[in-house]
Amino acid sequence: xxxxxxxxxxxxxxxxxxxxxxxxxxxxxxxxxxxxxxHNYHYQTTWLHENAAxxxxxxxxxxxxxxxxxxxxxxxxxxxVVSIHQDEKKVKLENGELTxxxxxxxxxxxxxxxxxxxxxxxxxxxxxxxxxRLIREHIEYNFARYNNEKExxxxxxxxxxxxxxxxxxxxxxxxxxxxxxxxxxxxIPREKVRILNVEAxxxxxxxxxxxxxxxxxxLLEGKGVxxxxxxxxxxxxxxxxxxxxxxxxxxxxxxxxIWAAGVRGNSIVEEAGFESARGRVKVGDxxxxxxxxxxxIIGDCALVMDKExxxxxxxxxxxxxxxxxxxxxxxKTLINGGDHLEKFVPDLKGTVASLGExxxxxxxxxxxxxxxxxxxxxxxxxxxxxxxxxxGVGLLLKKGKFNIFTK
Amino acid sequence: xxxxxxxxxxxxxxxxxxxxxxxxxxxxxxxxxxxxxxHNYHYQTTWLHENAAxxxxxxxxxxxxxxxxxxxxxxxxxxxVVSIHQDEKKVKLENGELTxxxxxxxxxxxxxxxxxxxxxxxxxxxxxxxxxRLIREHIEYNFARYNNEKExxxxxxxxxxxxxxxxxxxxxxxxxxxxxxxxxxxxIPREKVRILNVEAxxxxxxxxxxxxxxxxxxLLEGKGVxxxxxxxxxxxxxxxxxxxxxxxxxxxxxxxxIWAAGVRGNSIVEEAGFESARGRVKVGDxxxxxxxxxxxIIGDCALVMDKExxxxxxxxxxxxxxxxxxxxxxxKTLINGGDHLEKFVPDLKGTVASLGExxxxxxxxxxxxxxxxxxxxxxxxxxxxxxxxxxGVGLLLKKGKFNIFTK
Ligand SMILES: Cc1cc2nc3c(=O)[nH]c(=O)nc-3n(C[C@H](O)[C@H](O)[C@H](O)COP(=O)(O)OP(=O)(O)OC[C@H]3O[C@@H](n4cnc5c(N)ncnc54)[C@H](O)[C@@H]3O)c2cc1C
Ligand SMILES: Cc1cc2nc3c(=O)[nH]c(=O)nc-3n(C[C@H](O)[C@H](O)[C@H](O)COP(=O)(O)OP(=O)(O)OC[C@H]3O[C@@H](n4cnc5c(N)ncnc54)[C@H](O)[C@@H]3O)c2cc1C
Numbered sequence: 001x002x003x004x005x006x007x008x009x010x011x012x013x014x015x016x017x018x019x020x021x022x023x024x025x026x027x028x029x030x031x032x033x034x035x036x037x038x039h040n041y042h043y044q045t046t047w048l049h050e051n052a053a054x055x056x057x058x059x060x061x062x063x064x065x066x067x068x069x070x071x072x073x074x075x076x077x078x079x080x081v082v083s084i085h086q087d088e089k090k091v092k093l094e095n096g097e098l099t100x101x102x103x104x105x106x107x108x109x110x111x112x113x114x115x116x117x118x119x120x121x122x123x124x125x126x127x128x129x130x131x132x133r134l135i136r137e138h139i140e141y142n143f144a145r146y147n148n149e150k151e152x153x154x155x156x157x158x159x160x161x162x163x164x165x166x167x168x169x170x171x172x173x174x175x176x177x178x179x180x181x182x183x184x185x186x187x188i189p190r191e192k193v194r195i196l197n198v199e200a201x202x203x204x205x206x207x208x209x210x211x212x213x214x215x216x217x218x219l220l221e222g223k224g225v226x227x228x229x230x231x232x233x234x235x236x237x238x239x240x241x242x243x244x245x246x247x248x249x250x251x252x253x254x255x256x257x258i259w260a261a262g263v264r265g266n267s268i269v270e271e272a273g274f275e276s277a278r279g280r281v282k283v284g285d286x287x288x289x290x291x292x293x294x295x296x297i298i299g300d301c302a303l304v305m306d307k308e309x310x311x312x313x314x315x316x317x318x319x320x321x322x323x324x325x326x327x328x329x330x331x332k333t334l335i336n337g338g339d340h341l342e343k344f345v346p347d348l349k350g351t352v353a354s355l356g357e358x359x360x361x362x363x364x365x366x367x368x369x370x371x372x373x374x375x376x377x378x379x380x381x382x383x384x385x386x387x388x389x390x391x392g393v394g395l396l397l398k399k400g401k402f403n404i405f406t407k
Numbered sequence: 408x409x410x411x412x413x414x415x416x417x418x419x420x421x422x423x424x425x426x427x428x429x430x431x432x433x434x435x436x437x438x439x440x441x442x443x444x445x446h447n448y449h450y451q452t453t454w455l456h457e458n459a460a461x462x463x464x465x466x467x468x469x470x471x472x473x474x475x476x477x478x479x480x481x482x483x484x485x486x487x488v489v490s491i492h493q494d495e496k497k498v499k500l501e502n503g504e505l506t507x508x509x510x511x512x513x514x515x516x517x518x519x520x521x522x523x524x525x526x527x528x529x530x531x532x533x534x535x536x537x538x539x540r541l542i543r544e545h546i547e548y549n550f551a552r553y554n555n556e557k558e559x560x561x562x563x564x565x566x567x568x569x570x571x572x573x574x575x576x577x578x579x580x581x582x583x584x585x586x587x588x589x590x591x592x593x594x595i596p597r598e599k600v601r602i603l604n605v606e607a608x609x610x611x612x613x614x615x616x617x618x619x620x621x622x623x624x625x626l627l628e629g630k631g632v633x634x635x636x637x638x639x640x641x642x643x644x645x646x647x648x649x650x651x652x653x654x655x656x657x658x659x660x661x662x663x664x665i666w667a668a669g670v671r672g673n674s675i676v677e678e679a680g681f682e683s684a685r686g687r688v689k690v691g692d693x694x695x696x697x698x699x700x701x702x703x704i705i706g707d708c709a710l711v712m713d714k715e716x717x718x719x720x721x722x723x724x725x726x727x728x729x730x731x732x733x734x735x736x737x738x739k740t741l742i743n744g745g746d747h748l749e750k751f752v753p754d755l756k757g758t759v760a761s762l763g764e765x766x767x768x769x770x771x772x773x774x775x776x777x778x779x780x781x782x783x784x785x786x787x788x789x790x791x792x793x794x795x796x797x798x799g800v801g802l803l804l805k806k807g808k809f810n811i812f813t814k
Pocket of ligand 2: 760
C-alpha cells in the first residue's frame with residue numbers, strides 16, 4: 001500500500017505522453033499517477049495559430065483528457081499549479097496541495113515580451129485555447145466595428161504579427177487565407193486590410209534554408225502579406241505600433257497586434273528556484289533537474305544542448321514527446337529499483353512550417369527540402385502520427401487531419 | 408424626353424415596394440425612377456434581432472437590390488442621403504445631388520435614446536445590418552474574453568436588453584436560445600450568464616393581450632430571462648447600468664447593453680423642416696407631406712392617425728408596405744394627369760411577436776389569439792408573403808423561411 005506517487009504537471013505534449021506511457025508501463029499496484037492540468041482537455045499547441053486565425057475550430061485542436069487517459073489508473077486533477085517546492089517534495093495548487101515521490105514538470109511555454117513597451121497590455125499571444133479563440137474574436141469584432149464608424153479607422157483592419165519565426169509565419173499563412181473570408185463576412189473591400197509581419201532579423205524564418213524562405217515569402221506576399229524585415233517593434237499602444245528600421249521610426253495604426261516572436265519556459269519553474277535561463281532548466285542527460293533526483297523537467301521548460309554545435313535544441317513538440325518517452329522509461333527504472341537511466345538523445349525527423357491550408361515548406365530526413373502541397377501533406381502526417389501515438393487509431397480518426405486534397 | 412423624375416429615398420420596406428410597384432405600373436417612357444440607398448442591398452428590418460443574437464446569418468436577411476429591381480428601368484444610386492431641400496426639389500447625397508419631380512421618403516427609423524446618460528456611447532441598437540452584426544460580435548467577443556481574465560468579470564456575461572416592447576421581447580427570445588450555444592463555444596457555465604430585460608412600464612409588451620404576455624414571460628423566464636419591470640434605465644456606463652425601481656437605485660455590471668426601447672423617424676426628415684414629431688411627419692390622407700404636393704412620406708418617417716381612437720398607428724413593416732402601394736398608385740395618377748388620389752386606409756392583418764425559433768404569440772384577424780408553434784408558423788407565413796410580394800416566387804424560394812417543423 002506504499003506505492004510511490006508520480007505527479008505530472010501540465011497536460012501538454014510532454015505531460016500527456018508521459019502519462020499515457022506510464023499508465024501502460026506500470027502495473028496498477030506499482031505506482032499512483034496524478035496528472036494536474038488547468039483544463040479537462042489537452043490541446044495541440046502546434047495547431048493553435050489556426051484557431052487564432054479562425055481557420056480551424058478549437059474543438060478540432062483539443063482532446064478531452066479522459067478520452068485518452070484511463071481515469072481508473074490516473075488521478076486527474078483539474079487545477080492550476082501555483083508553485084513547486086522541490087525540497088519538500090510538494091506542489092501547491094490553486095485549490096490544494098500534492099506531495100510526490102517523482103515529479104514530471106511539463107508546464108510548457110509563456111510568451112517572452114522582452115520588455116517592449118505596451119506589449120503586455122495591448123498585444124495578444126497564441127498561448128492556449130482561450131487566448132487563441134480570443135484573437136479570432138478580437139479580429140472579427142474589429143472587422144464588425146469598421147462599417148459602424150463615422151470616420152475611417154484603418155487600425156481596425158490592420159493586423160500586425162510580431163515575429164517572422166516559425167509561429168509568426170504559420171499564423172500569417174492562416175491569416176492570409178482567412179482575411180478574404182472576413183472581408184466577405186463584414187462587407188469590407190480586401191484592399192482595405194493590411195497583414196503586416198514585423199521581424200527584427202534581416203530575414204524571415206532566420207536559420208531556415210534560404211530557398212524555402214524565398215518560396216514562403218513569395219507565396220505569402222502573393223496573398224497580400226507585407227513583410228517588414230530588419231524592423232524592431234518598439235512600442236505597442238492602444239491603436240498603433242511604433243517600429244524602427246535604420247534608425248527611422250514609424251507609427252502604424254493597428255488594434256490587432258499579435259505577438260509571436262518569442263517564448264520562454266513557464267515562470268513557475270524559475271520561481272521554484274531551479275537553475276534556469278528564461279524559465280528553461282538545463283537538465284541532465286537523463287532529464288532530471290540538477291540537484292533533484294526525483295524531478296524530471298521536459299518540453300519547453302527544459303533546455304537540452306545539442307552537443308554537435310553546443311547550442312540548445314529549439315523547443316518543439318517533437319522534442320517534448322521524445323523527452324516524455326525517455327522520462328517514463330526512467331521513472332519505471334527508478335521504481336523498479338534500477339539505477340541505469342536512459343540518456344535522452346533526440347531523433348529529429350525534420351521541420352515543416354505550414355503556410356496555410358495546402359501549403360508548407362520543410363526540411364526532412366537530413367536535408368531533403370519539401371515545398372507546397374507535398375510539404376503540407378508531410379505536416380499532416382506528422383500531426384497524425386502524434387495522435388496515433390497519444391490515443392491510438394480511435395483518436396486519430398476523431399481528430400486527425402485527412403483533407404490532404406485541399407490545394 | 409421630358410419624363411418626370413421620381414426619386415425614392417431608402418430601400419426599406421416602403422422604398423422597395425414603391426420601387427417595384429412603380430417599375431411595374433409605369434411604362435419605360437413614362438418616368439425616370441431613381442432609388443437611393445446606403446447599401447446595394449435591402450434588408451428585412453423585422454429579422455435584424457435574429458442577426459444581432461447570432462441565430463440567423465445576415466445574408467438570410469438581406470437581398471441584393473438588383474435581384475428584385477430591374478436596373479434597366481430603375482437607376483440605383485448607392486449613396487447616403489445627407490439632406491432634403493423640398494423648396495428646391497433637391498436631395499443632397501454624400502457624393503452628389505439629385506433633383507426630382509416626385510419624391511418618396513422612406514428613410515426609416517432611428518433609435519430614440521430619451522437623453523439617457525451614456526446610452527449613445529455605451530449601448531448598441533438593432534438598427535441595420537452593420538449594427539446588428541456588431542451586437543453579435545460584441546457579445547461573442549466578451550464571452551471569448553471571460554476565460555482570459557484573472558478576476559471574475561460578470562459584466563462580460565451579463566446581457567441587458569432595454570425595453571420589453573415588441574423588439575425587446577423578440578430579441579430576448581433569440582438570445583435565450585443563443586446563450587447556451589455561446590456557453591458551449593466559449594466554455595462558460597450557463598448559470599454564469601444573465602439575460603436581463605429592463606422595462607419602465609409595469610408589464611412586458613404593454614398594450615398586448617394579457618394572456619399572451621403571460622405566456623411569453625413564462626416561456627422566456629423558463630429559458631432564464633430575468634424581467635425587471637417597472638424599472639427605469641437611468642444610466643449606462645462602460646461596464647454597468649444603473650436602474651431605478653420604487654426610488655431604489657441599483658447598479659448592475661454589464662458590458663453588453665442593447666437598447667430596444669424606442670424608435671423615432673429619421674432625423675433627416677426633421678432637419679429638412681417638415682412639420683414633425685420625433686422625426687415622424689403627420690402626412691395627409693394621400694400620404695403627402697403637408698404643404699408639399701410632390702413629396703410622399705411613408706414607413707417609419709410617416710405618422711398616420713387611427714381615426715377610431717385618435718392615436719397614431721404604431722410604425723410597422725406592414726403599414727410601410729401598404730403605404731408604399733398607395734403611394735405608387737398616387738404617383739401614377741399624378742403622372743397621368745389625374746387628381747383623384749387614393750386615400751390610405753391600413754388593412755391590419757394582426758401582430759405576431761416571435762419568441763425564438765418555433766415560438767411566438769400573436770393576435771390575428773380581429774382578435775383571434777395564437778400561441779406557440781401555430782403563432783410561429785403564422786409569423787413565417789407573414790414574412791414569406793412579403794418576399795413573394797417583393798420579388799415573386801424566385802425570391803421567396805431563395806430567402807423564405809420554411810423550417811416550420813422546428814419546435
Ligand atoms: C502556434 C505554434 C505552432 C507551433 N508549431 C510547431 C510545429 O509545427 N512543430 C513543433 O515541433 N513545435 C511547434 N511549436 C512548439 C510546440 O508547440 C511546443 O514546443 C510544445 O507545445 C511544448 O510542449 P510542452 O509539453 O512543453 O507544453 P505545452 O504543449 O505548452 O503544454 C503545457 C500544458 O500545461 C498546462 N499548464 C500551463 N501552466 C499551467 C499551470 N500553472 N497549471 C496547470 N496547468 C498548466 C497548459 O494548459 C498545457 O496544457 C509551435 C508552437 C506554437 C505556439
Ligand atoms: C428588430 C425589429 C423587429 C421588428 N419586427 C416587426 C414585425 O414583426 N412586424 C412589423 O410589422 N414590424 C416590425 N418592426 C418594425 C419595422 O421593421 C419597421 O416599421 C419598418 O422597417 C419600417 O420600414 P421603412 O420602410 O420605413 O424603413 P426601414 O425598413 O427602416 O428602411 C429604411 C432604409 O433606408 C436606408 N437609409 C436610412 N438612412 C439613409 C440615408 N441617410 N441614406 C440612404 N439610405 C438610408 C436604410 O439603409 C434602409 O434600407 C420591427 C423592427 C425591429 C427593429
